[in-house]
Amino acid sequence: xxxxxxxxxxxxxxxxxxxxxxxxxxxxxxxxxxxxxxxxxxxxxxxxxxxxxxxxxxxxxxxxxxxxxxxxxxxxxxxxxxxxxxxxxxxxxxxxxxxxxxxxxxxxxxxxxxxxxxxxxxxxxxxxxxxxxxxxxxxxxxxxxxxxxxxxxxxxxxxxxxxxxxxxxxxxxxxxxxxxxxxxxxxxxxxxxxxxxxxxxxxxxxxxxxxxxxxxxxxxxxxxxxxxxxxxxxxxxxxxxxxxxxxxxxxxxxxxxxxxxxxxxxxxxxxxxxxxxxxxxxxxxxxxxxxxxxxxxxxxxxxxxxxxxxxxxxxxxxxxxxxxxxxxxxxxxxxxxxxxxxxxxxxxxxxxxxxxxxxxxxxxxxxxxxxxxxxxxxxxxxxxxxxxxxxxxxxxxxxxxxxxxxxxxxxxxxxxxxxxxxxxxxxxxxxxx
Amino acid sequence: xxxxxxxxxxxxxxxxxxxxxxxxxxxxxxxxxxxxxxxxxxxxxxxxxxxxxxxxxxxxxxxxxxxxxxxxxxxxxxxxxxxxxxxxxxxxxxxxxxxxxxxxxxxxxxxxxxxxxxxxxxxxxxxxxxxxxxxxxxxxxxxxxxxxxxxxxxxxxxxxxxxxxxxxxxxxxxxxxxxxxxxxxxxxxxxxxxxxxxxxxxxxxxxxxxxxxxxxxxxxxxxxxxxxxxxxxxxxxxxxxxxxxxxxxxxxxxxxxxxxxxxxxxxxxxxxxxxxxxxxxxxxxxxxxxxxxxxx
Amino acid sequence: xxxxxxxxxxxxxxxxxxxxxxxxxxxxxxxxxxxxxxxxxxxxxxxxxxxxxxxxxxxxxxxxxxxxxxxxxxxxxxxxxxxxxxxxxxxxxxxxxxxxxxxxxxxxxxxxxxxxxxxxxxxxxxxxxxxxxxxxxxxxxxxxxxxxxxxxxxxxxxxxxxxxxxxxxxxxxxxxxxxxxxxxxxxxxxxxxxxx
Numbered sequence: 001x002x003x004x005x006x007x008x009x010x011x012x013x014x015x016x017x018x019x020x021x022x023x024x025x026x027x028x029x030x031x032x033x034x035x036x037x038x039x040x041x042x043x044x045x046x047x048x049x050x051x052x053x054x055x056x057x058x059x060x061x062x063x064x065x066x067x068x069x070x071x072x073x074x075x076x077x078x079x080x081x082x083x084x085x086x087x088x089x090x091x092x093x094x095x096x097x098x099x100x101x102x103x104x105x106x107x108x109x110x111x112x113x114x115x116x117x118x119x120x121x122x123x124x125x126x127x128x129x130x131x132x133x134x135x136x137x138x139x140x141x142x143x144x145x146x147x148x149x150x151x152x153x154x155x156x157x158x159x160x161x162x163x164x165x166x167x168x169x170x171x172x173x174x175x176x177x178x179x180x181x182x183x184x185x186x187x188x189x190x191x192x193x194x195x196x197x198x199x200x201x202x203x204x205x206x207x208x209x210x211x212x213x214x215x216x217x218x219x220x221x222x223x224x225x226x227x228x229x230x231x232x233x234x235x236x237x238x239x240x241x242x243x244x245x246x247x248x249x250x251x252x253x254x255x256x257x258x259x260x261x262x263x264x265x266x267x268x269x270x271x272x273x274x275x276x277x278x279x280x281x282x283x284x285x286x287x288x289x290x291x292x293x294x295x296x297x298x299x300x301x302x303x304x305x306x307x308x309x310x311x312x313x314x315x316x317x318x319x320x321x322x323x324x325x326x327x328x329x330x331x332x333x334x335x336x337x338x339x340x341x342x343x344x345x346x347x348x349x350x351x352x353x354x355x356x357x358x359x360x361x362x363x364x365x366x367x368x369x370x371x372x373x374x375x376x377x378x379x380x381x382x383x384x385x386x387x388x389x390x391x392x393x394x395x396x397x398x399x400x401x402x403x404x405x406x407x408x409x410x411x412x413x414x415x416x417x418x419x420x421x422x423x424x425x426x427x428x429x430x431x432x433x
Numbered sequence: 434x435x436x437x438x439x440x441x442x443x444x445x446x447x448x449x450x451x452x453x454x455x456x457x458x459x460x461x462x463x464x465x466x467x468x469x470x471x472x473x474x475x476x477x478x479x480x481x482x483x484x485x486x487x488x489x490x491x492x493x494x495x496x497x498x499x500x501x502x503x504x505x506x507x508x509x510x511x512x513x514x515x516x517x518x519x520x521x522x523x524x525x526x527x528x529x530x531x532x533x534x535x536x537x538x539x540x541x542x543x544x545x546x547x548x549x550x551x552x553x554x555x556x557x558x559x560x561x562x563x564x565x566x567x568x569x570x571x572x573x574x575x576x577x578x579x580x581x582x583x584x585x586x587x588x589x590x591x592x593x594x595x596x597x598x599x600x601x602x603x604x605x606x607x608x609x610x611x612x613x614x615x616x617x618x619x620x621x622x623x624x625x626x627x628x629x630x631x632x633x634x635x636x637x638x639x640x641x642x643x644x645x646x647x648x649x650x651x652x653x654x655x656x657x658x659x660x661x662x663x664x665x666x667x668x669x670x671x672x673x674x675x676x677x678x679x680x681x682x683x684x685x686x687x688x689x690x691x692x693x694x695x696x697x698x699x700x701x702x703x704x705x706x707x708x709x710x711x712x713x714x715x716x717x718x719x720x721x722x723x724x725x726x727x728x729x
Numbered sequence: 730x731x732x733x734x735x736x737x738x739x740x741x742x743x744x745x746x747x748x749x750x751x752x753x754x755x756x757x758x759x760x761x762x763x764x765x766x767x768x769x770x771x772x773x774x775x776x777x778x779x780x781x782x783x784x785x786x787x788x789x790x791x792x793x794x795x796x797x798x799x800x801x802x803x804x805x806x807x808x809x810x811x812x813x814x815x816x817x818x819x820x821x822x823x824x825x826x827x828x829x830x831x832x833x834x835x836x837x838x839x840x841x842x843x844x845x846x847x848x849x850x851x852x853x854x855x856x857x858x859x860x861x862x863x864x865x866x867x868x869x870x871x872x873x874x875x876x877x878x879x880x881x882x883x884x885x886x887x888x889x890x891x892x893x894x895x896x897x898x899x900x901x902x903x904x905x906x907x908x909x910x911x912x913x914x915x916x917x918x919x920x921x922x923x924x925x
Binding site for chain 2: 009011012014015016036037039040041043044048049051052054055056059060061062063065093111115119132134135137138141142145146148149150151152153154155156157158159160162164165166167168169170171177339340341343344345348349429
């Protein structure tokens, strides 16, 4: 038995990570994932007014800041309700929140696809296209965040969501403008990403029909399938969704068997050698993210893909880009449903409970994001953030192998392994906060 | 500096939002075409972090993102502060992007004695200031607006003189207050509060914590994502470009017996109160009405 | 020179009006009464004030500025809130003693004949000289940690309602002692009510 240890730096993942690969007889036996940074956002929040979390927590992450904002407000609202305050958000506020969060997800997925996945895949397979892929990411991102900023004022780092609703009070001038920007992204998706119109794309329900896809997505799927990469990166085949959204119900799945979850069973634990904490549900690791959402939503196409490739990188990559189409469709629908005569915010900031605890889960780009807080005498006593990457990128526990580690086990090279690692859409800053 | 100035974008203690904000520049790649991007935390570049940490990457413009601590923040086994020192000494320009890199910002709060901005620690100069003041440009903001950075880069590239203030901020960007250009200015003039969050009408200065009248920045001149700003959509300005960001209680105006504790930039309190008292005395009907109603 | 003369003349007219308002009441005092008192022709007086209402408004502005100037001097002293309160109470009561017509006017004319002041003296427009200085005093006290932070009007009402009430009692002739003798106690009461 020949043992080798290789240390590799993975960069441009919203920071960096160090992977230490243990090879046994030429295949990866184990990996240690090390995120070296700890910035202490949770500590910074202690002693502050709970509303300050709406400004501070987005600063956890430059790419999924909006999800942190929504998680923070959801946790505070849950706390208010636990503290005896009764209120019901207007549909308008709910829709606007969902719209802006959807825009952030689309921004993220596009950047991941064009700045990370395509260049890395081309490098791995030696099939450079010579195209400026980041330019495409830039186009989608600027267009979609413009739609987001119409309601949220800016991206990154908006704090336009407050307990009881949103601060914006749009007119149809803004709604029409946002709608037209979504159309623009849909046009790009059709012409450049998938090469067919979006409704046709959304109508695809069998694995074989994927051959009809063109564009960059079609090309990536073809590259994956023709290079035998498609089946790599399988993990525990366990999925969890903590947030409630139109994408998927809250729940967990082992392969395709779905069951309920209770947020109280979500816990984190310290990990040796890493500044990041591992997240688990009743002691077990679950994958979070677009693939989990699609599995919980029982999306036919993804189930058919999963049947063939399980939770491989093919399914993982597919689900994330597929989600762009679902989100664009939903964004259009939301703007159509929006009724501007409803109140934007139903709470008076002066009447708020002074002692409470609450938790808020949202579906962020990379998966379930959970914020929990305890407030005493109107000051934050404790704030706890569990990010999606804490689920996907945890080290091994005593009982089982971490999700990403399991996905890398058995591979023969570090380049392949690093590519598998990146399919989880790694975010270093979120992992360590 | 060669024909194409060489840029290194180096990150310290950060959330990456400045990098991502800049990635949202609509003309990103035409701007970058004037430069040689040596290292960037997100975009593909000619050098990697390994090269960077081996201190062998040529650099004309050093962009620093994130707060700094001298020890205890390593990348690839080298202190980031050491890397920055190396490139800062060699670069012709140093741009601190974001409030963390400029003044310490959010991430300073974790360990205020050890973490600071590069050349400023809140509004005090750090020991580095004298070393680098000749080439220092401050670009505070949490995060920066992409247009602020492209302006700077293109000014440097075309060898134009950039007017700076005492904290090395470009006057053309920070000579304004965020209040300047706010669509709620009429309400500020007549001292009409917004009835609460979620309204187009009313000013956020009296109750909701808006810091725009005393915050340096051009958020309401150069709109965010080309379309809006915090105050335009009813969120108070949090003063994120200022040396003392982050303060406490962002959504509440600090008052002394109902009088705003902080005055608009440069306005004496007596002058403000005199005008405010008079303006408030006129109950002007238009400002108490909603701008428009939808009946459905 | 001419301007200064005109200003002096205006002040003479206002002073005479103040005294007549105090003796005969606002409604019963006429422009000819005022003109007679200072030996001026009615026509000439109208050159200075085009109506009795305008005159009434100018007087309130004038008294507010006179009081405001005095409090401004206190605000600019480098002393604590306790001492400042004592000085403000003293100013108010001394004015009530030496120029009772001025305080009387404020209480009996300005506060009781709001219709006269509705157009041109809305809200704080004519009393801002005085109110601004009270605001500066409060703001300074709170920011230095001497006074308890609260709503402006809850503090203002306590301060000015108290002083106004005492001057009213003096005017009714029910105060057994000279109003100056109440300064120490009242200043202390106000300080204790407002301090942190």
